[in-house]
Amino acid sequence: MNTIPVRVVAAETIAEGIRLLKLAPQDGSMLPAWEPGSHIDLHLGQGITRQYSLCGSYADTSTYEVAVKREAESRGGSKIVHEALRVGSELTISAPRNHFTMSDEAGHSLLVAGGIGITPIISMARQFHDRDHTFELLYFTRSETHTAFRDELANGPLNASCRLLFGQERDAVEETLDNALRKRRDGGHLYLCGPQPFMDTVRMVAARHGWPDDAVHLEYFAAAPSSDTEPKTSFDLKLARSYKTFTIPADRTIVDVLREHGTDVETSCEQGVCGTCVVKVLEGSPDHRDCFLTAQEHARGDCMAVCVSRSHSKLLVVDL
Incomplete structure (x- = not known):
């Protein structure tokens, strides 16, 4: 696979446990164009490659931005991003790929993010806003301090379409989703991203209210642990x-x-x-x-x- 040499030109903590990196090409060229929902591979050395959603401006190809949550059970990727990468660090990345595309035929769109799942969702929200496409964004986080892009979502142009939901227990999350998904607007599409248990809850509620599979778009950040009841044979x-x-x-x-x-x-x-x-x-x-x-x-x-x-x-x- 062809890779792109980049340099970290900015690094900051944007929420508790979440670090934002801005990456620019080492040769000063422009980066490949991308669409909301896209991700890139970061080649972090030591044989470690991790995927992170692009969360900066899709209209600006002079840099890419990724936001990475520090995982307590890190297999190396988030630890390197949080502890080893700093302004001036050099690494290679892949060109953007998109397995989480937005429908060209969607009517009203409902965006649902849990925790770090906001990273692909926020670029979708920006594009919907720029194109005057009606949407609603529900963003569930543990607390205000754990909320990435909080200022932009609470005080910026996305504010009118965004609901920030802090510290809800599972029953309250399900009730909020139940109210939001109960009536699907004509041509409505649902986009969701977050931890698997959260995603499973959103999908369950959507299915309960008859959302068709082709109107539900999702991206997982981690697979569910393998069950010991799943037999493996040669x-x-x-x-x-x-x-x-x-x-x-x-x-x-x-x-x-x-x-x-x-x-x-x-x-x-x-x-x-x-x-x-x-x-x-x-x-x-x-x-x-x-x-x-x-x-x-x-x-x-x-x-x-x-x-x-x-x-x-x-x-x-x-x-x-």
Whole structure:
């Protein structure tokens, strides 16, 4: 994958535990254009690559901005961003990718963010505002101090369409969502992002009120922990392009085995969240364990995220 060398030109804490980085090309050129909902990979050294949503101005390609929450159970990414990167630090990034696109056919739009899930949502809100597209933004956070972009959302031009909701317990969150989602406006679309339990609650309430799947757009930041009740068995994987076949043991992933045998698969999150590793399935029945593909894509079984998913059938043939 081609990468872009960048330099950190600004770094600041914008809420408790949330650090905002502004990145500019090292050669002074302009960065690729992007659309709200897009993310980039940050190559942080030590073999660590993490994805973060772009949250700056989509109209300004002189810099990119990402906001990163410090995770207590960090696997290295957020710790590096918070402790090692500072103004002047150099790193490489990917070009923007967008798996969280906005519908061109949407009527009124409802944006729902939980915690750090505001990062892709705020750029959507800005574009809706700039285009005079009607929308409402519900932003749930632990407290005012945990609220990223608080001044902009409370006092800026988005204020009229934004509700900041602090410290609500789960029942109160569900009641707020129930009121917001009870009546879907004509052509209404829902965009949501946040921690998985929060996302699951939003989706449950939306389904309760009859929101169709194609009107609900979402992006996860982390996969749900694997359940011990999900059995893992070995299976054979055939690569259609090279005619090679490998056995995938119960305790190893497809990506691990392929890399061991010299077949590199492009990945990023390796948690089934980002979609980078999705490949076409030509034969067999995938055992989907990602949260990137839609329910319809899972049902079709013609593609899979090979970083976490497995196979129900003894043989799986993929387009690699």
